[in-house]
Amino acid sequence: MISFLARRLAYAILILLILSVCMYVLIDLAIDPLADLRTSTSPDKAQLIANRIAQLNLDKPVLLRYLWWLGGVGGCFIGRCNLGVAWRENQQVTEQLQGAMAQTFELVFAATIIAIVLGVAVGLISALRQYTGFDYFITFISFVMFSLPIFWVAVLLKQYLAIGFNNFVNTPGLNWPIVVLVALLMGLFWMGALGGNARRRIITYVAATLITFVVELYILLTGWFDSPHIGIIGVIVIAAASAIVVTFLSTGLNNKRALYSALTTAAIGVVLYYPLQYFFDGIVVNIWIIIALFFVTIGIGLLVGYVFAGPDRSQSMRGAVLTGILISIVIFIDRVMQVWAPYTNSSVIGNRPIATIGSTTPNLGGDFWVHTLDIFTHLLLPSLALILITFAQFTRFTRGSMLEVMTQDYIRTARAKGLTERTVIMRHAMRNALLPLASIVPVAIITLVGGAVITETIFGWYGMGRLFVDSLGEAEIDPVMAYIIIVGALAMFANLVADFCYALLDPRIRVNS
Structure with missing residues (x-):
């Protein structure tokens, strides 16, 4: 069982790394942090563009900026977490995530249990x-x-x-x-x-x-x-x-x-x-x-x-x-x-x-x-x-x-x-009938934690889904990447928990693993 969990954890980390680099490059191609300045009529337009390029390191290669961002993420393992800055509000992404995750958890926890x-x-x-x-x-x-x-x-x-x-x-x-x-x-x-x-x-x-x-x-x-x-x-x-x-x-x-x-x-x-x-x-x-x-x-x-x-x-x-x-x-x-x-x-x-x-x-x-x-x-x-x-x-x-x-x-x-x-239904049938839910429930919960974007938007809840959509619209790559890496990590963890629960509940899987 320990070797099984170790293999799954190693695969999850590798997948997250590949996912993060691919998404960072794609998001960098999709967004334009200079869009509002390109249409500006300010007399110092060129200087403003130069300042923002320097502020966001847009003159550096995208992979180098990714490595800088990844270094900040790696600091989370030693208590120095740095997920970047939401540059329009000049606010740390970790501060934004605290409020957004709390709002999403509050919204989906009771709904999911019920x-x-x-x-x-x-x-x-x-x-x-x-x-x-x-x-x-x-x-x-x-x-x-x-x-x-x-x-x-x-x-x-x-x-x-x-x-x-x-x-x-x-x-x-x-x-x-x-x-x-x-x-x-x-x-x-x-x-x-x-x-x-x-x-x-x-x-x-x-x-x-x-x-x-x-x-x-x-x-x-x-x-x-x-x-x-x-x-x-x-x-x-x-x-x-x-x-x-x-x-x-x-x-x-x-x-x-x-x-x-x-x-x-x-x-x-x-x-x-x-x-x-x-x-x-x-x-x-x-x-x-x-x-x-x-x-x-x-x-x-x-x-x-x-x-x-x-x-x-x-x-x-x-x-x-x-x-x-x-x-x-x-x-x-x-x-x-x-x-x-x-x-x-x-x-x-x-x-x-x-x-x-x-x-x-x-x-x-x-x-x-x-x-x-x-x-x-x-x-x-x-x-x-x-x-x-x-x-x-x-x-x-x-x-x-x-x-x-x-x-x-x-x-x-x-x-x-x-x-x-x-006795037949409650003790024998129901327990075995609920086995498939052991692999469905953890994934369903994490899916909701990822953010019910439409629900949060309609009802005015600033949760993870709204954070992702708003940050993408504002061309802020750090909050978007923080959302992706957190939801991706939670999804990997949910699948790991689902496999672990299934192995505990079904002896045949436990033996084969």
Whole structure:
């Protein structure tokens, strides 16, 4: 394995060197840093051109300038990183990259995680419901999403989700056709997802439709949008549901120790709801405190699972930790939602909370929770745009892989041994069906980190994609090369991680490597 990784790393470095020299020469031929001066009417035009040539060393051979640039890149290995200068702003490229990479990471991280989770879940269900109405519907939606141009999706989101929702918040009303239509569609979705015989399908459809209809009426008639919240009742319901669902999917409800550990963790989360509210109000909260509480949550889950033990202590611990994480996320979201009213009523927001451009609201006051909500409102539209496009990719891959696995001999053997369908699917089929994603997910993440150029441009995020496009337009070769070398290195690293993960997950590959 070590020799395999060493060979791959050596190949990656060689490819990056070849890539960098080729791109440096091509970019130097493509751009003209003197373009604005050539059309200048200044009386000292010749002197200005001479000064810029001297400033950018344009009188030196391109390969010599490349070697100078490469020397600065090599300094990164000894703590003296020098990726050049963006000469128009007279700013170090490393400073530009810090902000651009942070913006891109903030934009794509949540979108990628949500797309992966939803895509895998829907793809698995679609495969298990093969050739049903639900499967055809998901297949149709996936192909539509995969085919949609991102700029068109972004414009639609701005028009209907941002502008339309902001107008609705200011003048809320009860639109009966929309309410009924949403309830009926949700009933059809859950009926197709849960499946079963005709009687079970009818019960599922009626129950899902009625629950959706009641929830919609509660939200619209109680003025929930004026001060949205989850509240203690919502936390209790979600905590109990999380414990049951996590246990069912991971071990099955027959494993009482695992179920009790998950329910105990859920109960602890509910009991701590009000103390946490006082805790948040009594201190100056920052991101490090939230991270510390997250690790405390994991520790509590591990401890609860360890105490309950059971036939397999790791199963109880895993279920308790997952339940604790879900509850902590719900409590965090609830606390952020509590500042909705002061946020929307502030003068800089003007009762139009869903932002259509930028990453933050300028001159916005308030504490950590207000700024967190502001980040969420700015992330909503670009994240949805990325989710809608990438969701289809993960759905199709997961469905195809799951269908292939379900026809294997060991699946038939597992069923012949009398294992429950949940055990066959979750423990045997799903784990092997997710193997191809080990090679797809790292590359997909790095692709997004490289910069969602169109998304960043439409929504006004200055990330890696915008940095590349703007620098290319300004004829600044150093930022463009920094972008290429970073994205190229990340792509090589992603492929290396994908191979490594695949080797760990599949013993046949590990032996052959």
